[in-house]
Amino acid sequence: xxxxxxxxxxxxxxxxxxxxxxxxxxxxxxxxxxxxxxxxxxxxxxxxxxxxxxxxxxxxxxxxxxxxxxxxxxxxxxxxxxxxxxxxxxxxxxxxxxxxxxxxxxxxxxxxxxxxxxxxxxxxxxxxxxxxxxxxxxxxxxxxxxxxxxxxxxxxxxxxxxxxxxxxxxxxxxxxxxxxxxxxxxxxxxxxxxxxxxxxxxxxxxxxxxxxxxxxxxxxxxxxxxxxxxxxxxxxxxxxxxxxxxxxxxxxxxxxxxxxxxxxxxxxxxxxxxxxxxxxxxxxxxxxxxxxxxxxxxxxxxxxxxxxxxxxxxxxxxxxxxxxxxxxxxxxxxxxxxxxxxxxxxxxxxx
Amino acid sequence: xxxxxxxxxxxxxxxxxxxxxxxxxxxxxxxxxxxxxxxxxxxxxxxxxxxxxxxxxxxxxxxxxxxxxxxxxxxxxxxxxxxxxxxxxxxxxxxxxxxxxxxxxxxxxxxxxxxxxxxxxxxxxxxxxxxxxxxxxxxxxxxxxxxxxxxxxxxxxxxxxxxxxxxxxxxxxxxxxxxxxxxxxxxxxxxxxxxxxxxxxxxxxxxxxxxxxxxxxxxxxxxxxxxxxxxxxxxxxxxxxxxxxxxxxxxxxxxxxxxxxxxxxxxxxxxxxxxxxxxxxxxxxxxxxxxxxxxxxxxxxxxxxxxxxxxxxxxxxxxxxxxxxxxxxxxxxxxxxxxxxxxxxxxxxxxxxxxxxxxxxxxxxx
Numbered sequence: 001x002x003x004x005x006x007x008x009x010x011x012x013x014x015x016x017x018x019x020x021x022x023x024x025x026x027x028x029x030x031x032x033x034x035x036x037x038x039x040x041x042x043x044x045x046x047x048x049x050x051x052x053x054x055x056x057x058x059x060x061x062x063x064x065x066x067x068x069x070x071x072x073x074x075x076x077x078x079x080x081x082x083x084x085x086x087x088x089x090x091x092x093x094x095x096x097x098x099x100x101x102x103x104x105x106x107x108x109x110x111x112x113x114x115x116x117x118x119x120x121x122x123x124x125x126x127x128x129x130x131x132x133x134x135x136x137x138x139x140x141x142x143x144x145x146x147x148x149x150x151x152x153x154x155x156x157x158x159x160x161x162x163x164x165x166x167x168x169x170x171x172x173x174x175x176x177x178x179x180x181x182x183x184x185x186x187x188x189x190x191x192x193x194x195x196x197x198x199x200x201x202x203x204x205x206x207x208x209x210x211x212x213x214x215x216x217x218x219x220x221x222x223x224x225x226x227x228x229x230x231x232x233x234x235x236x237x238x239x240x241x242x243x244x245x246x247x248x249x250x251x252x253x254x255x256x257x258x259x260x261x262x263x264x265x266x267x268x269x270x271x272x273x274x275x276x277x278x279x280x281x282x283x284x285x286x287x288x289x290x291x292x293x294x295x296x297x298x299x300x301x302x303x304x305x306x307x308x309x310x311x312x313x314x315x316x317x318x319x320x321x322x323x324x325x326x327x328x329x330x331x332x333x334x335x336x337x338x339x340x341x342x343x344x345x346x347x348x349x350x351x
Numbered sequence: 352x353x354x355x356x357x358x359x360x361x362x363x364x365x366x367x368x369x370x371x372x373x374x375x376x377x378x379x380x381x382x383x384x385x386x387x388x389x390x391x392x393x394x395x396x397x398x399x400x401x402x403x404x405x406x407x408x409x410x411x412x413x414x415x416x417x418x419x420x421x422x423x424x425x426x427x428x429x430x431x432x433x434x435x436x437x438x439x440x441x442x443x444x445x446x447x448x449x450x451x452x453x454x455x456x457x458x459x460x461x462x463x464x465x466x467x468x469x470x471x472x473x474x475x476x477x478x479x480x481x482x483x484x485x486x487x488x489x490x491x492x493x494x495x496x497x498x499x500x501x502x503x504x505x506x507x508x509x510x511x512x513x514x515x516x517x518x519x520x521x522x523x524x525x526x527x528x529x530x531x532x533x534x535x536x537x538x539x540x541x542x543x544x545x546x547x548x549x550x551x552x553x554x555x556x557x558x559x560x561x562x563x564x565x566x567x568x569x570x571x572x573x574x575x576x577x578x579x580x581x582x583x584x585x586x587x588x589x590x591x592x593x594x595x596x597x598x599x600x601x602x603x604x605x606x607x608x609x610x611x612x613x614x615x616x617x618x619x620x621x622x623x624x625x626x627x628x629x630x631x632x633x634x635x636x637x638x639x640x641x642x643x644x645x646x647x648x649x650x651x652x653x654x655x656x657x658x659x660x661x662x663x664x665x666x667x668x669x670x671x672x673x674x675x676x677x678x679x680x681x682x683x684x685x686x687x688x689x690x691x692x693x694x695x696x697x698x699x700x701x702x703x704x705x706x707x708x709x710x711x712x713x714x715x716x717x
Contacts, residue, residue: 161510161532162509162510162532162544163532163533163535163536163540166536166540166543166544167535167536167540169543170539170540170543175552175554176554176556178543178546178552179543179544179546179547180543180546180547180550180551180552180553180557180580181552181553181554181556181557183578183579183581184508184509184547184578184579184580185507185508185578185579186507186508186510186578187508187509187510187511187532188510268539327430328537328538328631328632328633328634329537329538329539330537334430
């Protein structure tokens with residue numbers, strides 16, 4: 001049976017949403033999609049090898065290929081709803097079997113962007129967004145149950161509490177996402193439906209990524225070999241070409257590990273990694289490939305940002321933040337070897 | 352520590368002990384105090400009012416602190432405490448407002464202990480000295496004005512109604528927010544709140560003045576009755592028809608940078624001038640309400656803006672004490688005015704003696 005279970009520690013189980021088949025087709029990352037699969041009685045072996053499911057397998061791979069190309073998977077006309085659901089679940093299984101973590105993040109981000117389109121249209125259509133309403137729409141339920149964000153509808157706009165907004169907005173670099181540039185009143189931030197779902201893209205991607213890492217799958221499944229091989233080929237383009245094995249402090253090792261796994265490293269973590277390596281004498285060309293694993297990797301942007309780090313701060317380049325600063329940013333992963341240092345640059349040096 | 356100050360602190364903590372309460376969630380907070388001669392004592396756990404009172408009566412410290420953060424293990428070293436959340440705190444300090452009057456009540460305490468107002472000590476010629484300010488009513492009034500702006504923004508915009516303001520006991524105010532909605536916010540999120548209340552980082556689009564405004568996307572300057580910052584800015588800079596018309600024309604003729612500069616100019620006027628470093632620090636220890644501030648001998652007390660905090664917070668007693676003082680500027684305290692004092696013995700109320708001792712302007716008689 002195909003299950004997306006708890007092979008690795010995952011978020012605590014939540015109360016199930018009541019969602020229909022059409023909603024599962026739009027949001028197949030929900031736990032409920034796994035239950036739907038169970039209820040239909042098909043097994044993973046059926047999906048992997050039965051000729052009747054060839055279209056599901058092809059669509060699963062197409063979803064992954066679209067992610068590798070940085071595209072959002074969208075077909076001209078919606079397929080049969082079960083195919084939409086199964087193909088997502090099978091893509092998750094294929095990715096997990098491939099163990100290509102560099103692809104996890106890209107797939108999660110692409111699927112999050114795909115879901116975003118549905119979330120936005122559902123949110124615009126849904127006049128019951130109020131969390132006080134027991135029959136609230138699926139988007140409000142997803143936001144509440146998955147991300148603990150309680151939204152309200154106010155005319156054409158959506159409002160959410162300031163703390164919820166802040167917990168999801170500080171990852172954005174654009175100035176219009178700063179709280180001071182939002183319409184804020186009575187403790188609520190007012191957003192358009194598009195802004196509300198865009199705000200949660202990263203959270204949706206993290207959730208999908210966690211669904212892949214926690215998926216319980218056998219090491220291999222007959223019938224999926226060629227699909228897994230294809231994923232391995234696709235992943236090669238995103239796996240860091242050079243992996244630093246020198247004695248870096250644990251914060252830096254952790255950041256590199258995050259990127260190697262294809263997971264998202266926050267802006268502050270990228271700043272730390274870039275400034276640390278630049279100050280350690282690495283060139284921009286040596287450092288840039290490390291960021292290939294980032295779900296939103298773009299070569300030109302990475303090179304531009306590394307140049308900014310090297311040439312900024314009046315031309316002398318930015319310094320790596322201190323251990324105290326990194327602690328406040330949740331980037332410190334202190335070990336006993338860090339004793340007595342106050343800056344990552346002091347790690348491993350005789351004192 | 353001065354024997355006079357030590358005895359006044361003992362008396363204060365003996366007489367007022369029953370009035371001093373441990374803060375909410377005390378067992379989860381880190382406490383600390385300054386021990387003269389050996390420095391800061393930190394990582395203390397206090398369970399309740401009785402525990403706090405025992406600490407105060409045993410030590411009568413010149414400074415007592417308590418974390419804004421809640422920890423699983425507050426008594427352990429920093430890295431092992433396990434942060435669980437923190438109150439949101441704002442600090443408004445008169446010295447950050449840099450009012451022109453500040454130069455009139457600033458003095459320097461030389462390493463030879465004499466007090467002067469020059470770059471070089473007229474008594475020993477040393478250039479090494481520490482600046483001390485004896486803030487005036489104008490300074491503290493200006494700081495309170497910032498607190499009022501802050502409280503209004505917190506309530507109207509951020510929906511925070513339970514904020515409590517305290518006179519810090521020296522040159523400013525602390526505003527504490529114990530709101531479950533903000534406990535879990537990290538430094539980055541708190542920086543956003545600090546920027547919000549300060550109106551820092553605002554862009555012209557916020558007030559209806561977009562980049563490259565044109566017919567398709569015309570400029571629509573914010574109205575004074577708009578909620579939040581757009582309305583507040585409109586009341587400040589776009590209140591008249593002429594001002595709104597000018598702003599619209601500027602936006603439609605490439606005046607984005609100008610609009611941006613005007614917003615930046617408005618920030619210190621309409622925003623609350625707080626110290627963002629304090630608000631973003633989720634591990635900081637703050638002076639505990641009800642205790643004495645060792646920089647002034649005044650108490651940290653709740654403040655709602657009525658009266659003179661330099662009168663209300665002078666709680667170390669009015670009985671006369673003789674000290675050797677040197678204070679070239681006048682200061683108001685406890686409802687009376689003092690100084691200037693030439694170097695020599697003076698007899699002043701205990702609170703004024705403590706104030707000058709804490710500022711380095713007086714010492715115990717030999």
